[in-house]
Amino acid sequence: MRLQHLFFLISLLLSLTVISMTAGSVRGAWDDVSKARGSLEAIEHLQVLLVAAEMASRERGPANGVLGDDLPGDPAKRARLKTARDRTDKAFSTLQGALDRASMPQPGASRPVSQALAQLIRARAAIDLTASRPRSARGADEIRGAVSQMFGVIDTLGPAIITLTNEAQTTYPSAANALIAARLAADLREYAGQLGSQFTVALTTRQPLGAAERVAIERLRGRVELLRKQLLERTATNSDRAAVQAAMASMQDHYFASAIPFVEAQTATGLHSGHYDVDTAGFAARYVPDMDAIVSLRDVLINEALVDAQAGLDKIHTKARWMAGGGLATIALLALTLWMIHRRVVRPLGRTAQLISAIAQGRLDLDVPRPKYRDELAEVLEAIAVLRQHSEARLVLEEERQRLVDQLRDQSNTDFLTGLPNRRGFFELAEHDLTTMHRHGHPVTLAIFDLDHFKQINDTHGHTVGDSVLVEVAALCCQHSRSGDVVARYGGEEFLVLMPYCTLEDGALQADRLRRHIEAMRIPLPEGGELHITASFGVEQCLPGDPTIHGVISRADERLYAAKSSGRNRVVSSDTTLQAS
Numbered sequence: 001m002r003l004q005h006l007f008f009l010i011s012l013l014l015s016l017t018v019i020s021m022t023a024g025s026v027r028g029a030w031d032d033v034s035k036a037r038g039s040l041e042a043i044e045h046l047q048v049l050l051v052a053a054e055m056a057s058r059e060r061g062p063a064n065g066v067l068g069d070d071l072p073g074d075p076a077k078r079a080r081l082k083t084a085r086d087r088t089d090k091a092f093s094t095l096q097g098a099l100d101r102a103s104m105p106q107p108g109a110s111r112p113v114s115q116a117l118a119q120l121i122r123a124r125a126a127i128d129l130t131a132s133r134p135r136s137a138r139g140a141d142e143i144r145g146a147v148s149q150m151f152g153v154i155d156t157l158g159p160a161i162i163t164l165t166n167e168a169q170t171t172y173p174s175a176a177n178a179l180i181a182a183r184l185a186a187d188l189r190e191y192a193g194q195l196g197s198q199f200t201v202a203l204t205t206r207q208p209l210g211a212a213e214r215v216a217i218e219r220l221r222g223r224v225e226l227l228r229k230q231l232l233e234r235t236a237t238n239s240d241r242a243a244v245q246a247a248m249a250s251m252q253d254h255y256f257a258s259a260i261p262f263v264e265a266q267t268a269t270g271l272h273s274g275h276y277d278v279d280t281a282g283f284a285a286r287y288v289p290d291m292d293a294i295v296s297l298r299d300v301l302i303n304e305a306l307v308d309a310q311a312g313l314d315k316i317h318t319k320a321r322w323m324a325g326g327g328l329a330t331i332a333l334l335a336l337t338l339w340m341i342h343r344r345v346v347r348p349l350g351r352t353a354q355l356i357s358a359i360a361q362g363r364l365d366l367d368v369p370r371p372k373y374r375d376e377l378a379e380v381l382e383a384i385a386v387l388r389q390h391s392e393a394r395l396v397l398e399e400e401r402q403r404l405v406d407q408l409r410d411q412s413n414t415d416f417l418t419g420l421p422n423r424r425g426f427f428e429l430a431e432h433d434l435t436t437m438h439r440h441g442h443p444v445t446l447a448i449f450d451l452d453h454f455k456q457i458n459d460t461h462g463h464t465v466g467d468s469v470l471v472e473v474a475a476l477c478c479q480h481s482r483s484g485d486v487v488a489r490y491g492g493e494e495f496l497v498l499m500p501y502c503t504l505e506d507g508a509l510q511a512d513r514l515r516r517h518i519e520a521m522r523i524p525l526p527e528g529g530e531l532h533i534t535a536s537f538g539v540e541q542c543l544p545g546d547p548t549i550h551g552v553i554s555r556a557d558e559r560l561y562a563a564k565s566s567g568r569n570r571v572v573s574s575d576t577t578l579q580a581s
């Protein structure tokens, strides 16, 4: 696999891995954020729910007032009950609206709230029914039943309170203490309300406390004390906030130091005589306001939980933002790294490889690019530039050497005087032709000729004239031979003409044509006048049995000898003699 493709593949896999891992952790972090928002919402819902429960509790006061009122009924008491009921309805409506709009649905809270509302309607109907009779016709059990139906509203809300508290605690363990304390305060408010309600029957009937009320008062007093202790422990050990401590102190002053002694005084009266100094409305007016300190404590504690949770949400949010920012930075860094590697390593490496292989193949016309950066690849490019220079120099040397070799070979194969192939050159060319002709069955004929009385020319006119005669004859033979014929100087004043695709007869005719041209030649002499020359030819056909050209030359040479012997200036072959007429 090419490096470029490998790099692309690895980059793709690496990018996919990093992107999916980053997306996974960022998504996880944002899931934590939305879960934390849901938990914060749960605390807010708990706050609204506790208010709704408190309103339902508060409604019992005016309800008790109406229950203790004789017909036709005090309009002011009825108006107070209506106002209380309107407040409760409004609180439940706010609660249901908040739960319906929740970002994370809480069926564990919504269902009990709906059930509590149904219970509230039933309890109100029971109270209204009881209050519609004359006071003397209202039995104690009937009044007790109506009051306990109102208690049932708060009991029904219990699972919703637990669900919302648990939801908040899982995400914000640090807020757990404040939440538990807030629930304790809410419970305290409820039990304090129930404690007050125990006097409704006795105050309405102006009778001593019944056995059931006495037991309930004892039990509720115990619970109230227990809750006070638990609240003291929780707020003393785990909360040092001034607001909580102030709310605790207020609760101690108002409820435990004021309302509880009042309850104890009414209890003492209820145990002995039943001659109470207050009626139900007066009891409520004296008792209920002191319970507000408990509600304030509850609100301060819920607020503390909300502050803790908001701080926790901020931390989770910040962490998620860092994760997202870090993830994006990681992806950007990876992209930058891959881009840099591709730009500064992979791509230049590919070009460098192309350059080196081009130089190796002898293509030296490519430009070696100037390096953009002072790095290792720049050193490689510089080395390649030097390598190319060396290769160019080597190529020049190589060409020079080849030229010299060719020149040397040409010189060793060429006759320096006439420029014709010499004996060695002729043998090289002729052997090749002979082999080819024999392979394809074509005829080849060889003529050898020798200038007549050449010694005399030298002796009479000098070697320079002799040389120019040889040059002229060579040029004449080349001029009148077919292309493909090989004309060579065999030695001294002897020449060879090898004629491929030529029969013996045609070869003899061609030799005779050359003879005539030589005979017709006029060579001007330096001292004036002209020189006539003639030549004698021996012609032989190459036979398929001839392994080399030497045999044919030898046979043609015999014919030449015959031509010389028989008077010169003629052509002699094995089947004919052609001579000057």
Ligand SMILES: Nc1nc2c(ncn2[C@@H]2O[C@H](COP(=O)(O)OP(=O)(O)OP(=O)(O)O)[C@@H](O)[C@H]2O)c(=O)[nH]1
Pocket: 417, 450, 451, 452, 453, 454, 455, 456, 458, 462, 463, 464, 465, 466, 467, 470, 491, 492, 493, 564
């Ligand atoms: N000028 C010159 N003469 C050469 C050259 N090569 C050989 N010769 C001369 O050619 C002459 C050949 O003479 P011979 O062999 O006696 O033959 P010839 O005089 O031609 O007589 P025949 O061949 O019998 O007709 C000699 O004198 C050689 O010196 C050369 O390159 N230049």
